[in-house]
Amino acid sequence: MVELKRTPLYEEHQAAKAKLIDFGGWEMPVQYSGVIEEHHAVRKNAGLFDVSHMGEVDVRGKDALAFVQRLITNDVAKLEDGKILYSPMCYPDGGIVDDLLVYRHSPDHFLLVVNASNTDKDFAWMLEQVQNFEVVVENISDQYAQLALQGPQAEKILQQLTNTDLSALKYYTFTYGEIEGVKSLISRTGYTGEDGFEIYVSPQFGRQLWRKILETGSAEGIQPIGLGARDTLRFEARLPLYGNELGAAITPMEAGLGIFVKLDKEDFVGKDALVKQKEQGIPRKLVGLEMIGRGIARSHYPLQKDGQEIGFVTSGSYSPTLDKNIALGLVRADLAVLGQELDVMIRGKAVQAKVIPSLFYKRS
Structure with missing residues (x-):
């Protein structure tokens, strides 16, 4: 064990x-x-x-800013010292390696905070991207x-x-x-x-x-x-979780994170694939769901419309704040319409749900 x-x-x-x-x-x-x-x-x-358990990766050196800019989809060039940026980090095909927080100490020093279960994978990915950049990338999670x-x-x-x-x-x-x-x-x-x-x-x-x-x-x-x-x-609060809303087979556009993808900045890993997806039309969209029938929609349960599979649940549970059963689901873009009714397959049984706004809670 x-x-x-x-x-x-x-x-x-x-x-x-x-x-x-x-x-x-x-x-x-x-x-x-x-x-x-x-x-x-x-x-x-x-x-x-x-x-x-969260992972921390330290990036230092003359090319630290350029390196982080190439690594993530958001625009770190606009970030000031003492400020933090949220961003996806993508593979060349546009799938998500992870989502992370970028802490800027100075143009030559950044702290990247990554998801716990992805720390080793993310760190290895970052090292692969160093290539000709003059940077030192160090996993300092145990510090x-x-x-x-x-x-x-x-x-x-x-x-x-x-x-x-x-x-x-x-x-x-x-x-x-x-x-x-x-x-x-x-x-x-x-x-x-x-x-x-x-x-x-x-x-x-x-x-x-x-x-x-x-x-x-x-x-x-x-x-x-x-x-x-x-x-x-x-x-x-519609904050995504890697392995649910985010993953190697999901792009930031599909996950509703397009606002954190700056296609107008210079090159970054995954840019070509994401530009192409935006031009051709985003095939799937993340939606909010409210259960009409009895049952809780759990992560990875299939979603159907008229007996055809049209997506899957990314996260679902009873909402203590709203006192109802809700979910997030990745569905075919043409069905990502408020009020649309569809079925959640719970242990092989179709249970009715409807599409609602996905920001279930916002603090006043």
């Missing part, structure tokens, strides 16, 4: 009696008190996530513990632990500061649809910060949050 990797916070999850599962080779908490309770805690108050503090009370809680003025930290920017005397990279980012912060620290300080943030936020109703609620939260 393959031994699962553990984050520096593993003992904290054990102590909290979290239910632990195998997530992409990592032993991670799926829930503490329960998915629905944890979901509501983040929407109403605040939640603390262990995301130390960080990463905590995500999310929810309407996140700023109030974290501000009690740092002298850094968090109100001055805008969305998708980052800074260095001290939290409880621990040197931290603090970014105003997250994966829940709520305001919040992602905090990067040396692994030896992870547990100390975890405990301190939970203790400080207790009056504001903070809870530790597992992967179960992380999934329902990101899904309601």
Whole structure:
């Protein structure tokens, strides 16, 4: 049996009696008190996530900017120091290697944050792309513990632990500061649809910060949050997950990420294929679905119209915020029309659903 990797916070999850599962080779908490309770805690108050399994790749050197520009579909040339960019990273055929966050320290220094289960694959792909660029690309994932503090009370809680003025930290920017005397990279980012912060620290300080943030936020109703609620939260906010909405056989255009694909910039990996797809017409589109019949549409369930297969469910679950069963599905473009009715095949049985706007939740 393959031994699962553990984050520096593993003992904290054990102590909290979290239910632990195998997530992409990592032993991670799926829930503490329960998915629905944890979901509501983040929407109403605040939640603390262990995301130390995420991958971090450091890019430095004279050609760092040009290298990252070639690697991703978004335009990093417009990014200023201290700011963050979201982007897909594609194969030459337009399929998605991964989606990632790009942190710009300077024109010759970037930090790329990638999905945990893709870290080794992404790093190998990046090394292949180095070619003639004068850059040093290093996987520094083991140099960080990463905590995500999310929810309407996140700023109030974290501000009690740092002298850094968090109100001055805008969305998708980052800074260095001290939290409880621990040197931290603090970014105003997250994966829940709520305001919040992602905090990067040396692994030896992870547990100390975890405990301190939970203790400080207790009056504001903070809870530790597992992967179960992380999934329902990101899904309601239409934030894609690799292996569901994104993959090697799905392009950013099909996944509804066209806004992050800058076809007018100079060359990048996958550009020719994506230009061609846009010219010829995008064959599939990601849509929101609401279940009319009884049942939950799960990832990879087939979608049918009049008995013909027309796509598949990418993510689906009960939505705690909306109190209904919803899903995202990749369907034939001509059927991606609001109000369109189709069938979700649940264990071989056709269950009716209809197409609705796919941004199920947006914070006020």
